[in-house]
Amino acid sequence: MSVAGFEDIVESSLAQYLSLSAKIGGDVAQHAQFVKAAFDAQLRYVTLATEIAQPAQAKQMELLQPTSTQISAVQDYREKHRSSPFFNHLSAISESIPALGWVCVAMKPGPLVKEMNDAGQFYTNRVLKEWKEKDATHVEWARAWIQTLTELQAYIKQYHTTGLVWSGKGAAPAGGAPPPPPPGGMPPPPPPLDLNALKLDSAAGDDRSALFAQINQGADITKNLKKVTGEMQTHKNPSLRTGPAPFKTPASSSSGATSFGAAPPAKEPVFTRDGKKWLIEYQKNNSGLLVDNAEMNNVVYMFRCEGSTLTVKGKVNNIVLDSCKKCSLLFDSVVASVEFVNCQSVQMQVLGSVPTVSIDKTDGCQMYLSKDSLGVEIVSSKSSEMNILLPEESGDYTELALPEQYKTFINGKTLKTVCVDSLG
Numbered sequence: 001m002s003v004a005g006f007e008d009i010v011e012s013s014l015a016q017y018l019s020l021s022a023k024i025g026g027d028v029a030q031h032a033q034f035v036k037a038a039f040d041a042q043l044r045y046v047t048l049a050t051e052i053a054q055p056a057q058a059k060q061m062e063l064l065q066p067t068s069t070q071i072s073a074v075q076d077y078r079e080k081h082r083s084s085p086f087f088n089h090l091s092a093i094s095e096s097i098p099a100l101g102w103v104c105v106a107m108k109p110g111p112l113v114k115e116m117n118d119a120g121q122f123y124t125n126r127v128l129k130e131w132k133e134k135d136a137t138h139v140e141w142a143r144a145w146i147q148t149l150t151e152l153q154a155y156i157k158q159y160h161t162t163g164l165v166w167s168g169k170g171a172a173p174a175g176g177a178p179p180p181p182p183p184g185g186m187p188p189p190p191p192p193l194d195l196n197a198l199k200l201d202s203a204a205g206d207d208r209s210a211l212f213a214q215i216n217q218g219a220d221i222t223k224n225l226k227k228v229t230g231e232m233q234t235h236k237n238p239s240l241r242t243g244p245a246p247f248k249t250p251a252s253s254s255s256g257a258t259s260f261g262a263a264p265p266a267k268e269p270v271f272t273r274d275g276k277k278w279l280i281e282y283q284k285n286n287s288g289l290l291v292d293n294a295e296m297n298n299v300v301y302m303f304r305c306e307g308s309t310l311t312v313k314g315k316v317n318n319i320v321l322d323s324c325k326k327c328s329l330l331f332d333s334v335v336a337s338v339e340f341v342n343c344q345s346v347q348m349q350v351l352g353s354v355p356t357v358s359i360d361k362t363d364g365c366q367m368y369l370s371k372d373s374l375g376v377e378i379v380s381s382k383s384s385e386m387n388i389l390l391p392e393e394s395g396d397y398t399e400l401a402l403p404e405q406y407k408t409f410i411n412g413k414t415l416k417t418v419c420v421d422s423l424g
Contacts, residue, residue, distance in 0.1 A: 002159045002167075003047050009151045010039055017144040023137055027084045031077050035093060038070035042100050046164070054166035064103065071097055082301070083274045088126040089138075092145065096120030099149055102156055103164045110156045117149040122341065122360055277301060283308045291316075296335060302327070321346060340365055340383075359383045368397065378402065 014036075021032035045067060055063070078094035081087070099116035102109035124142040131138035159165065270281040271289065276298050278291050283305040291300055291312045300312055300319045305327050312319060312331035319334055321327060323342045331338075333352030340346055340362045347366035348357075350373045359365055359380040368389045369376065380386060384404055389397035403419035410416075 003050060005155050005159055006043055006046050009155060010043060013144055013148040013151050014039055017148055020137060020141040020144055024141060027081050027086050028089050031090055031093060034070055034073045034077060038067060038074060038097065038100055041066040041070055045103060049164055049166045051168040053169055067100055071100060082279060083277060088123045092120045092123035092127060095123060096149060099152060106163045109160065109163060110153050113149055113153040113156060117146065280305060280310060359386060
């Protein structure tokens with residue numbers, strides 16, 4: 001039943017996603033092949049769990065290697081195709097494909113799938129917004145992928161509520177992950193059981209007789225036991241209380257199984273211009289990053305940088321900081337928006353104007369505004385420690401905190417939500 005339930009997902013919502021990906025074509029179709037391979041690898045793993053007993057942790061990691069390889073392939077494809085016109089499509093899948101790591105979560109793996117589904121929603125919303133009026137195929141594509149992960153969460157809740165169930169009795173295969181099942185039919189049934197082989201021999205019968213004879217001794221069975229003296233008791237002999245430290249289980253990662261193997265090696269820093277897009281990636285402790293001679297239709301994309309400062313001169317269309325840590329942004333003006341996604345401890349300062357600032361899944365964001373940017377709209381979600389600093393005539397700044405806590409009332413058939421002021 002567990003295998004059949006997973007096959008239902010593959011044959012329904014996942015099949016629809018693959019069909020729509022092929023219809024869209026290009027990078028989306030190629031990317032979908034890696035996704036299909038990842039689900040096929042997981043189907044073989046779930047099938048194996050119904051055939052063997054739970055193996056040791058090291059063996060589980062070995063058996064999970066095919067799934068891990070395909071997840072890495074999905075994410076690497078997105079990294080290598082940042083200039084793709086379907087970059088939002090690739091990002092939606094890349095951000096949420098770690099949901100297949102639920103098989104490594106010991107207790108309640110279902111919430112991991114929902115968390116990964118929410119992580120990809122930022123990009124699926126972009127796909128819906130961009131293609132809603134252009135091509136309904138892309139809208140159906142985004143909904144099919146969301147439905148795939150939704151069905152995966154329901155499947156886990158039904159069959160593997162407290163972790164992957166190992167219901168088999170056999171031993172793990174010696175050669176790592178099992179090969180794909182053959183295309184033929186069911187294997188032939190095993191030979192009939194030889195009941196004569198199960199009879200106990202005389203030696204085993206003698207051992208059992210001796211065992212029952214010892215048990216029937218009654219009170220005499222304890223006469224050979226060694227008496228525990230006061231010197232052997234820990235409450236009377238303090239020297240016995242010292243010993244090795246108790247065993248502690250290693251802390252498991254809250255992200256479930258985003259990666260089954262070791263951490264990826266550090267990548268080379270990138271600072272390049274690709275058509276209308278400026279790409280700044282993997283910069284570390286670099287305070288001299290400068291985008292100059294930019295045009296109004298240019299987009300600046302800063303990805304996985306740490307401890308660095310980016311200065312953008314002139315007016316550009318959009319600036320995005322994605323997965324950056326302890327970075328600063330100084331810019332003149334933007335036409336559309338400045339976006340912070342998956343960042344930690346970042347700050348920005350605008351010298352001219354900025355119509356919109358978007359903050360998503362970011363912890364710690366300081367925004368220094370200018371007099372020309374006081375009409376800015378700030379959209380935030382799943383973020384914390386956000387502060388706006390307003391300029392004063394004296395040149396100083398007034399710091400205001402964005403609300404993070406809300407209170408909701410039922411108003412007839414609608415909801416009314418208000419901010420809760422800090423009491424600190």
